Amino acid sequence: MTEKSSKPLLRIQNLCLRFGSREVLRGVDLTVNEGEVVVLIGASGSGKTSLLRCINLLNTPNSGRIDIDGEIIFDATADSGVSRIPIAEVNRIRSKTGMVFQQFNLFPHMSVLDNVTEGPVIVKRETRKEVEVRARELLAQMGLEGHEHKRPAQLSGGQQQRVAIARALAMHPKLMLFDEPTSALDPELVGEVLKAMSALARSGMTMVIVTHELGFAFEIANRVVFLDEGTVAADGSPHDVLLKPEHPRLKSFVNRFHETADMLRPFLETR
Amino acid sequence: MTEKSSKPLLRIQNLCLRFGSREVLRGVDLTVNEGEVVVLIGASGSGKTSLLRCINLLNTPNSGRIDIDGEIIFDATADSGVSRIPIAEVNRIRSKTGMVFQQFNLFPHMSVLDNVTEGPVIVKRETRKEVEVRARELLAQMGLEGHEHKRPAQLSGGQQQRVAIARALAMHPKLMLFDEPTSALDPELVGEVLKAMSALARSGMTMVIVTHELGFAFEIANRVVFLDEGTVAADGSPHDVLLKPEHPRLKSFVNRFHETADMLRPFLETR
């Protein structure tokens, strides 16, 4: 959509993840260039969340290699063995990514403003005053003026999710990760969060988004990646992946959405 | 869709419900005839769930009158005062309605089959053998052969919700109540539940459905009722209510869905 460089910001190589004996990721390769918006789709249990959580090491992979912005955050390629990256280093590289969770995961004991300033002040040790100015700007961008001093519980789901986005952005991340950011929302509130994400994408932010909102995916994505049983089964333009699926599983996956979409035909026809 | 009589099966008159000082329902009037499918829509917090729960007295209204199939289950009209209907009587009339919840609410400590037979065997004191035959048939209708002896936790969300429908149907209800039956499901699993509900509607079952799936509502409903802040703000054919909304709030409510629907345009155009 906007200008894209071809400088890779995120590189995942042959990533494997097991929970006990269950292989959840089986050699995922994925590169995301600066400014790109990649949407990750796949059936429930295919490993979308797990992959996203590996990128900032919320899950520790069993093998493979991840680098972000040229810095290795995880390396356990078969030949080298796991090379220990110091935890402080991991935390530093981690804060180059911002993550938005399905359940918002706002800090319920803090005001909206404190939620946003917490990271920069505590982790990056920036002065609270400066951070607050930026936080207010971010909240305003998200359409949340006047809510700064409320508790998260006093906000609607859509508002909470926008606070979560502001919280992540306050850390100046180079890469934003979204895990089904609208699936816990009342349907009427989905639109406002998608709008905020679109605006972010237009501003040139690099994003990896897990979503079931295929219409939104089609609109926003530079690339759509289909994950199937822990491997990348399709990777291409939204048009190719969503409208002309070839992989049989992808086909049946996309078709289920077409059925539901079909039911909306009357709505589109009247407008 | 199917033959409709004009014999009223459910009559709600001037129903009011308060939680503490919060007025949730403020004089709702609603009549559902035998064989009718009524879809209830409204913003979050408008009282949809509350209204549904009043119909089988899961919530006790503060005033108004409800009768089901000609029998009064609740009566506290202003002039008569609350007339006490014996609890056994309430339970009997209650089992004329079947309810399907958003969160399925299956009994986790019982097998799928026992979930379905529990009501008829324990409440109606039918013989277990006969009930089991019927339960297996119902489960088969719901596409759940072979799952009879599993625990609910071993099933997908879509399967669980279909068990919940079978459980309600096993009581031979005259009226089925659905409260957002698909909103806790992974999007790919929504279709299978909607299909089961469509089949049920075609079989002539009287249904009251709360849903955000407006496409589905359009397809299945005889009438769509829009609830706004505890009152019925619109009540009419799906075409009138969903495509030609007049009430300003209804308009903005429906429009939000149109926006999301719009994003799906590319999907419809290619097919």
Add this chain to the structure above:
Amino acid sequence: ADPSAVINAIKQRGALNYPVMSGEEPDFIKDPKTGDWTGIYPDWGRQIADLLGVKINFVETTWGNLAADFQAGRLDMAFGVNPNPKRGLVVDYVMEPIVEGVWTITAREGFEPKTWRDLNKPEVRIAAQSGSTMQVIAETMAPKAKIILVKNRDQAVLEMQSKRVDAILLADQNSAQLHKAGLGKAIVPTPVLRNPMMTAVPRKEGNEGFMNLLANWSMQQRTLGLSCAHITKYMQERGIDLSVVPQSGKYC
């Protein structure tokens, strides 16, 4: 080893560690306001401390916990210990009693046994303090009786008040006390069982001098009737007449 080692240690410390107990009047009397101790035993303790030229340090304990305090090294001595060879394996006894009392019972109204044999009947219920010499006596002199073991004297009295026992086995002066309080009748069953009041000290190298001192002191107390007079004085202060237990060597 130096036989005066223990005496020297006490002198060096400047204090004699000496046991006291609450709820055992008039043997031990604690002023609830000031926490000061008087009574038969504390007075004796002071005498020993004076002899040694040191202060006295009262260590509060219970009869049940006395052994533990001994083992924990908190005490230099304890008066009023009954002879018991099992304990003698662990502590040293000063082989000279301070005074020799008798074992008695306090009987409920209408129950008047004369001999231990009268008590040795299945229908008789006797309360005795558990783990004490009284338990040993009850079990050997009246094995057929129903023996109810209690934790302390108050509990025994309560057993009697709630009519659950016919008699309580007690030392003479306690019996006289209950008699005075109208809780029962003091009786000395025959044959008379003696109750020598012994002294125990920790078994340590160099305690010979200390034991000798205590034996000497005890001999004087007993033979000159000092101990007896001391006990009688405290008893009379409370209006208790030890003559209700006639054979008691504590009556003078």
Add this chain to the structure above:
Amino acid sequence: MDFSVVTSHADLLWFGILITLYYTAITIAGGMILGLTIGLIQFAPIRPLVWLGWLFVEFFRNIPLLVILLWTYYALPIFLNIEISKGWAGFLALTCYSAAFYAEIFRAGVQSIDPGQTDAATALGMSYGQKMRRIILPQAFKRMIPPLVSQSIMQMKNTSLLSTITVPDLLYQAGYISSQTFKPMEVYTAVGVIFLLFLVPLTTLSRMIERRQASHR
């Protein structure tokens, strides 16, 4: 340290262990039955019953067991003008005391069940009793196992207070042996070890159950 006192009095200790286990067992049984009753009447739709349950729990939870024990043994007979043996007094006191705690466990257990379960059962037309018996209690019992185990461990420890009314339990025997032999350190260490031997396997088991349940949810 000379543990020969322990071995030479093994028979007394063993007898004490049996008494302790006996009282633990009967008062756990009594406490659970009484506690279940009291826990459940707090959900009954009858106000005075709810209050009665509340009163019972507050009364017995907030008085030290030692006081309850002394009170039951000494005061109750005088009040009611009845005879009560040490054994019965101990049983009554421990049962009522633990029942207050068991009642709270049952109450919390029932309240922890998703209200959606009650809704579903009500919607099927089940009566109060049917809902409890068929739907709520079977699920609640599972969750109550860990706290019930903890409380029962407490119960075994609580029986040690019986020694104060001279029920010849383990601690009573320990006191006896130590006053006879003047070797309390060895004796009390042995008693501590005996309790550990009985209870550590139980707590470990309870933790395991808890962990398994947590991961199954």
Add this chain to the structure above:
Amino acid sequence: MDFSVVTSHADLLWFGILITLYYTAITIAGGMILGLTIGLIQFAPIRPLVWLGWLFVEFFRNIPLLVILLWTYYALPIFLNIEISKGWAGFLALTCYSAAFYAEIFRAGVQSIDPGQTDAATALGMSYGQKMRRIILPQAFKRMIPPLVSQSIMQMKNTSLLSTITVPDLLYQAGYISSQTFKPMEVYTAVGVIFLLFLVPLTTLSRMIERRQASHR
């Protein structure tokens, strides 16, 4: 019933209450600090620390307080060859005993926090200490209030065992008065009432907090 014994010994009882409250206060403070430490090291990423915490909890949870008390006062001085006063022994025993329970409360409190909170804090790049201090503990503490109150009520009741090592707490004074007056019924009833007066308001408060938290969630 003749409660004149109670009024005529009011000063002694009052002194006993003060001692009881004093030990309750200092051992709650000590137990919480020690318990928090032990509860938290069980989450530390260092294996031996985790085990140490586990050992401590298992040891002190599974031995009757009475035994711990006797052991601390009588055996510890011999083992360590030190002198220990009644007061210190009582403080130590009660502190360690309650610390085991407080530790379990802290552990459970931390575990009850939605893992999503840790995820969010980790994703922001917070260190282990930062997550605990800023995110987990502030939320966990709120939830821990009701069990902490319950445990502290226990603690006040537990101090009644201090009377066995002749610390002059309320129960000690009660024993003294009843031995002087032979009116145990009145005395122990008064003690029971005193505990109720102190503790029922606390438990009621705790229930209210619990209910408010439940409805706020």
